[in-house]
Amino acid sequence: MVPVKKLREPDENLVRQKEAAFADFIQRKGLKTTRQRNTIISTFFRLRGHISVEELLNQVKQANPRIGYATVYRTLHLLVESGLVEERRFGDGLARYEGHSDVEHHDHMICLECGEIFEFFNPRLEALQESLAEENNFQIFRHRLELYGACKDKEACQRRKSRSSVAAQAE
Amino acid sequence: MVPVKKLREPDENLVRQKEAAFADFIQRKGLKTTRQRNTIISTFFRLRGHISVEELLNQVKQANPRIGYATVYRTLHLLVESGLVEERRFGDGLARYEGHSDVEHHDHMICLECGEIFEFFNPRLEALQESLAEENNFQIFRHRLELYGACKDKEACQRRKSRSSVAAQAE
DNA sequence: GCCGAAATTGAAAACAGTTTTCGTAATCCA
DNA sequence: TGGATTACGAAAACTGTTTTCAATTTCGGC
Numbered sequence: 001m002v003p004v005k006k007l008r009e010p011d012e013n014l015v016r017q018k019e020a021a022f023a024d025f026i027q028r029k030g031l032k033t034t035r036q037r038n039t040i041i042s043t044f045f046r047l048r049g050h051i052s053v054e055e056l057l058n059q060v061k062q063a064n065p066r067i068g069y070a071t072v073y074r075t076l077h078l079l080v081e082s083g084l085v086e087e088r089r090f091g092d093g094l095a096r097y098e099g100h101s102d103v104e105h106h107d108h109m110i111c112l113e114c115g116e117i118f119e120f121f122n123p124r125l126e127a128l129q130e131s132l133a134e135e136n137n138f139q140i141f142r143h144r145l146e147l148y149g150a151c152k153d154k155e156a157c158q159r160r161k162s163r164s165s166v167a168a169q170a171e
Numbered sequence: 172m173v174p175v176k177k178l179r180e181p182d183e184n185l186v187r188q189k190e191a192a193f194a195d196f197i198q199r200k201g202l203k204t205t206r207q208r209n210t211i212i213s214t215f216f217r218l219r220g221h222i223s224v225e226e227l228l229n230q231v232k233q234a235n236p237r238i239g240y241a242t243v244y245r246t247l248h249l250l251v252e253s254g255l256v257e258e259r260r261f262g263d264g265l266a267r268y269e270g271h272s273d274v275e276h277h278d279h280m281i282c283l284e285c286g287e288i289f290e291f292f293n294p295r296l297e298a299l300q301e302s303l304a305e306e307n308n309f310q311i312f313r314h315r316l317e318l319y320g321a322c323k324d325k326e327a328c329q330r331r332k333s334r335s336s337v338a339a340q341a342e
Numbered sequence: 343g344c345c346g347a348a349a350t351t352g353a354a355a356a357c358a359g360t361t362t363t364c365g366t367a368a369t370c371c372a
Numbered sequence: 373t374g375g376a377t378t379a380c381g382a383a384a385a386c387t388g389t390t391t392t393c394a395a396t397t398t399c400g401g402c
Binding site: 025032035053069070074 | 374385388389390397398399
């Protein structure tokens with residue numbers, strides 16, 4: 001079973017690979033390669049974690065301050081369409097985008113104290129879901145499992161259970 | 172284990188009980204009892220399922236057409252605060268509200284074809300989540316599990332897998 | 343290299359769902 | 373039954389996201 005892991009630095013080879021895959025996608029669709037899109041995707045792939053549009057735009061603006069929201073949104077949609085990126089919503093009202101990790105499918109643990117998001121995958125869990133669906137005459141296309149709580153890595157998160165921070169507006 | 176069930180008609184006694192509980196809540200908070208709030212909550216508790224604000228407003232307007240969005244939103248917030256109702260978001264951008272069923276906690280299967288929402292609960296699933304969290308040094312406060320797919324009750328949902336209907340914008 | 347159709351951009355407007363404002367009306371305790 | 377307090381409803385404001393539109397860029401063919 002694949003344990004929880006904090007996301008590692010994206011490695012440069014993988015990033016290049018993804019950029020190439022996106023270029024392919026763009027070409028296959030008969031779309032055009034533009035400076036803005038390149039800036040956005042290469043910025044995106046070099047970030048790690050679950051990026052909100054605003055976070056991405058901020059980074060992107062460092063490379064090219066003239067790029068605006070619209071283009072970032074549009075490019076993210078393309079990334080999702082290309083299959084290179086997934087959109088997630090964790091209940092704080094923001095869409096977040098995640099470049100595929102090497103784990104194909106995974107679920108999330110979200111620390112309500114520090115906001116850290118961990119990925120995990122467990123085949124028994126998947127199997128159990130399948131068999132439950134089966135029993136109930138339901139066919140699963142996809143699912144979403146999110147555990148909200150406190151990570152124990154940082155003692156701070158265990159102490160500060162006041163639910164003051166991120167917890168307030170989550171969900 | 173508690174199997175999937177479609178929601179039954181809310182029974183009149185339970186509804187009365189909830190209305191009373193809400194009245195209590197209002198009083199404890201030093202708020203006022205108003206005709207509008209009464210209309211809204213009694214309409215809400217007599218509906219079943221996972222109600223969107225618009226659905227609720229439509230129903231409410233039949234009893235009193237002068238009631239507007241603002242009051243419905245405000246009353247729903249009170250219901251959530253009172254603990255009698257939970258807010259859910261299934262990724263179509265709408266908040267949905269659910270009066271507690273008799274199953275305290277439960278997860279959801281959502282049919283992407285017909286939009287039907289089923290509730291289920293499975294202790295093994297819960298236990299597995301707990302042990303995964305344990306292993307990974309994480310403390311769960313709450314979680315959310317949603318299975319998206321096609322219900323097999325209606326043959327229509329199995330046939331029509333084209334992802335044309337509800338599926339398109341979901342997530 | 344240059345043309346021109348087609349795609350893309352950025353700013354701003356539009357949108358959807360939700361929240362807030364503000365003047366008026368209803369509640370309810372002394 | 374005041375009268376302070378809370379609630380109401382309509383409309384404006386807000387947030388995150390999408391669309392519009394005129395101007396710009398891309399790129400395959402010449």
